[in-house]
Amino acid sequence: MHAKTVSGLTTQRKKSMFQAAQTAEKCTSPTECVPSVATTEDARSSQKSKNSRLGFPKRSPHPLTDLSDALCSQRTSPCLMDNVIDSQRTKSTENPGAIGVANPKESPLAHIGIDLLGGDLASLAHLLATLHALYSEISTPFCLTVFAHPDMTSSIEAFKVANEIKRLEVVETREVIDMDEDPLHAIRKKRGASMCLGMELLKNKQLDALISTGNTGALIASAKLHLPMLKGISRAALITLLPTRKEPVAVIDVGANIQCTPEHLVHFAQMGLAYQKSRGIAEPKIGLLNIGTEEKKGRLELRETYKLLQSFSGFAGNVEGKEVFSGKIHVLVTDGFTGNVFLKTAEGISAFILETLHNNKKLLPFSGPLLRRLEQELYSAEYPGAILCGVDGIILKCHGDAEPEALKCSVEGALKLIEENFLNKIKTELISD
Amino acid sequence: MHAKTVSGLTTQRKKSMFQAAQTAEKCTSPTECVPSVATTEDARSSQKSKNSRLGFPKRSPHPLTDLSDALCSQRTSPCLMDNVIDSQRTKSTENPGAIGVANPKESPLAHIGIDLLGGDLASLAHLLATLHALYSEISTPFCLTVFAHPDMTSSIEAFKVANEIKRLEVVETREVIDMDEDPLHAIRKKRGASMCLGMELLKNKQLDALISTGNTGALIASAKLHLPMLKGISRAALITLLPTRKEPVAVIDVGANIQCTPEHLVHFAQMGLAYQKSRGIAEPKIGLLNIGTEEKKGRLELRETYKLLQSFSGFAGNVEGKEVFSGKIHVLVTDGFTGNVFLKTAEGISAFILETLHNNKKLLPFSGPLLRRLEQELYSAEYPGAILCGVDGIILKCHGDAEPEALKCSVEGALKLIEENFLNKIKTELISD
Structure with a gap:
């Protein structure tokens, strides 16, 4: 196992375990990346480019987004994420620092991120029970990224081995936004928190959907910071x-x-x-x-x-x-x-x-x-x-105390939204409205 | 049957039918009354006096009662109720115009008023079905006043005869406050409406409790106009x-x-x-x-x-x-x-x-x-x-579409509140709080 901690974030890498599955399903092995700063515009173009870099973005302006406005002072801050998980959708490359973000058409499997760290039930036992529910009850193949405290990693790894799980990656972080934290303050100060990391991956199209049990206000603030609003909509x-x-x-x-x-x-x-x-x-x-x-x-x-x-x-x-x-x-x-x-x-x-x-x-x-x-x-x-x-991304908010069965349904729901091309449909409807 | 209509209000009198029961339970026969104007102070003293007169009251001042404040201009208006039902609790008298309000100790039976005229289901069939539910399912004896359109009276009378019902009186009125009416405007303009008549009877202790399915805002405004607030409470x-x-x-x-x-x-x-x-x-x-x-x-x-x-x-x-x-x-x-x-x-x-x-x-x-x-x-x-x-009277508000079964439960609830001396208990608790 290869783990590296920078600024509170450790990237979990599991090349050997994932290579077979990733090759079979065009989810290729993770690669090294280097610290970088990217603008929102960079991020937007990442879907087309296989060489864009991950980083904390500049924010695009949104009308009436008072919440986002309050965050403007952060828009040019350097990225604290200098090592993040590589998407299973990315192409393998020997060039450290270059992350190839695959064209969605080349990635037949949907990639879901699930962040339980900020939820009321956050614990290793809850995470493992959720993984068990997901892998035992969902027949559709999908790629999964979970967010975990470094202490949890070995147990997740053991779960993977014991259950012969593929296409599961872990993003380690010690930072979590608590339920009672002020949302704006939290997303300013905790950029390495699981929720923010998930949003970053979503923004860069390394996730197709993000599921969270965390602080609702922080989730919304983070979404508005990272993602553009849909046309004609002033509030998510x-x-x-x-x-x-x-x-x-x-x-x-x-x-x-x-x-x-x-x-x-x-x-x-x-x-x-x-x-x-x-x-x-x-x-x-x-x-x-x-x-x-x-x-x-x-x-x-x-x-x-x-x-x-x-x-x-x-x-x-x-x-x-x-x-x-x-x-x-x-x-x-x-x-x-x-x-x-x-x-x-x-x-x-x-x-x-x-x-x-x-x-x-x-x-x-x-x-x-x-x-x-x-x-x-x-x-x-x-x-x-x-x-x-209202934002240009699929984000599902579950209750803070969502049980594994509910989270399984949430992943199924996210897979359905992706499969049915929900985001494009809703954009089309809003334009034609 | 004796009926008299003045200013949209007809008082239903049924001396012959009620006398036996009233004598047995100290609910003596109704008497004539004359138009009168009474102040709130008069009304308050009516419990002690057997000779107080019914009328539209002056309002007592309530802190923060903006709703009531808007009604201040009406406080000295003459009463439109120049004939109202006599309480079964009143003593029989040959002196027209003098209404003897019995001391509660002399009236062992609770007296409930029920106004369905402003409800969503208001109809003769609904009223008769409700009466059927009340008299077939409630074993505790009680006195009842219902409010009805004059067209309904003969059917109610027939119901009474057919079911040998005693202690049921009808207050006729053609005025009803509708659900979509502005409350303040309604209680200003429709003083002969069933709800206002019921509140008048409650204020004068001729009812122990009033049940209504009508316009909630109007009920509250009317209650605040007729009844004093409880000590230390700014809003009902x-x-x-x-x-x-x-x-x-x-x-x-x-x-x-x-x-x-x-x-x-x-x-x-x-x-x-x-x-x-x-x-x-x-x-x-x-x-x-x-x-x-x-x-x-x-x-x-x-x-x-x-x-x-x-x-x-x-x-x-x-x-x-x-x-x-x-x-x-x-x-x-x-x-x-x-x-x-x-x-x-x-x-x-x-x-x-x-x-x-x-x-x-x-x-x-x-x-x-x-x-x-x-x-x-x-x-x-x-x-x-x-x-x-929050007001000094027992008023129960049922849903606009309350079915007879629900109204039966409401009457049972009102009887329980009266029996358990709810109003005095709550006053005591508020004072000792």
């Missing part, structure tokens, strides 16, 4: 699917923006529409989450949003929490505070009901199939996590 | 019980105030504590509904409220929607917008799960007992409706 928002009596409803925002203007909410509606259209729903209906169906209900920003949304052909008016599950709307628009309460309440009462049912199983000893069907219906759409919509 | 708030894995949690506010200051939220915490103590919980735990448990989470007003609540011995910090149902807290403090979304989401997903279970019953044909147990656990605490806490 978290979107998630929830089951209803008919089609799953896409709820946006479920936690990215605790306060929103009517314009933000309209952008959320546009993204929600684009997302549902990309899922094959021809004419999605939009509802505005409120405390009554009447136009005058709710806070001022909701009343103004109502007026703005009336120009949308799919606008079905205000919707109350109890009506969402009827399936009459496909997109539920709300600010991130209310949406988060909505989502977590739905989860909380679902878990409570399932527990009540389990506790009363003595009333019906053979109720297992009924409960399993219920759990399946409740959780199939929800578990993949929330998609951070 | 809706409180409701929801089931958890342990004791039911009291959620406050679930819809009265869509925007709140930290001071309002602290008052809600005080009322929630008092309510749970009045229910027998010695040391209730308080949680602040937020999108994370960390102190810095959420909007500014929540972060400030967190600091203020730290001086409360029972403060358990921020609580997420999914944690509420664990039962670790007894009082959940939130603004009325978020609380309403929380409540309706919990109801919506519960109904969805129950429907999913019913739809999958073929998996387990004899799952009826399990489902019934679940429904019982889910709805037993929830159905009585929300209590409007």
Whole structure:
């Protein structure tokens, strides 16, 4: 095993273990890289160039990104990542420092990054249990990068050997952004944190999707720092699917923006529409989450949003929490505070009901199939996590306490988004909107 | 039947039908009354006096009651109610115009008013179905006043005769406050509306509790206009019980105030504590509904409220929607917008799960007992409706689309609050807090 630590980051290299698989699936062996500083423009061109270098980027300007604006002073800072994992998609090269980023067309396998270090359950046991769930339950082949404390590496290595796992790489880091850290402060000070490293890999197309259980605010701030916004969108928002009596409803925002203007909410509606259209729903209906169906209900920003949304052909008016599950709307628009309460309440009462049912199983000893069907219906759409919509990259945010089973669903969800070309579809929908 | 219409209000009188029952239970026959104007002070003294007159009251000053302040111009307006139903608690008298308001000690039966006219389901069929549920399922004797359009009276009368119902009176009115009406405008212009008439009866102690399915904003505005606030409370708030894995949690506010200051939220915490103590919980735990448990989470007003609540011995910090149902807290403090979304989401997903279970019953044909147990656990605490806490009267707000079964539970809930002397207990707790 070859490990090298610079500025809190150690790159894990496992040439011998990966070469066979990488050759077979065009995920070639990792190569050496040297410290470098790259601009955003460099990063953008990396998809075409096989010789671009990894580094902390300059940020591209985004309209209304107050969060990103606060980070502007960091845009020309030198990169602290002087050694990072080489993508399994990169071409093998004998030239240290040159990282060849493969053209996606040459890389048939999707490459997922999963960062559990900042989550509530972060531990070696949790990481290993997650890996076990991923490799035992997902049949589709994929490349995986996990982020781990150096102390965890030998155990992960042992897991790989014991289970004959291929296409799994580890990015070591001692830096983690905690749940209660101020997002802006954290991403400024902890550039070697797992979340930031993952975003860097995503930006440079060395990952196709990044999954995180960490600090939501830091994830969003980091995404806005690294990735351009989608055209016409001023705020990134978290979107998630929830089951209803008919089609799953896409709820946006479920936690990215605790306060929103009517314009933000309209952008959320546009993204929600684009997302549902990309899922094959021809004419999605939009509802505005409120405390009554009447136009005058709710806070001022909701009343103004109502007026703005009336120009949308799919606008079905205000919707109350109890009506969402009827399936009459496909997109539920709300600010991130209310949406988060909505989502977590739905989860909380679902878990409570399932527990009540389990506790009363003595009333019906053979109720297992009924409960399993219920759990399946409740959780199939929800578990993949929330998609951070509005930035040019696939980022999935899972709960801080996501269990291995939920994370397995999240990886499956990410693979599906990649396979179905989600990002291009949503860009097309937003342009044609 | 004697009916008289003045200013949109008809008082329904049924001397012959009521006399036997009223005599037996000290609910004596109704008497004539004349138009009058009374001040709030008059109204307050009416409990002691047997000769006070009904009328539209002056309002007592309440700190921070912006809603009430907007109504100040109405405080000396003459009463439009020139004929109202006589309470079954009143003493019989031959002197028209003099209404004897009985001392509560002389009235062993609780007197409930129920106003369904402003609800989403308002119809004769709904009213009759509700009466059927009340009289067939509640064994405790009580006096009831319902509000009805004159067209409904003959059918209600027929129902009474057919079912040998006693102690049921009808207040006729053609005025109703609709769901989408501006609350302040409505209670100014529609003083003969069912809701306002009910509040008048409550103020004059002719009702012990009022139940309404109507416009929430108008109900609150009307309550604040007619009734004094409880000591130390600046805003009335809706409180409701929801089931958890342990004791039911009291959620406050679930819809009265869509925007709140930290001071309002602290008052809600005080009322929630008092309510749970009045229910027998010695040391209730308080949680602040937020999108994370960390102190810095959420909007500014929540972060400030967190600091203020730290001086409360029972403060358990921020609580997420999914944690509420664990039962670790007894009082959940939130603004009325978020609380309403929380409540309706919990109801919506519960109904969805129950429907999913019913739809999958073929998996387990004899799952009826399990489902019934679940429904019982889910709805037993929830159905009585929300209590409007903070004003000096017992007012229960049910959903606009409350079904007869829910309304039956609400009447049972009101009877329990009266029997257990809820209002005095909460006053005592607030004073000793």
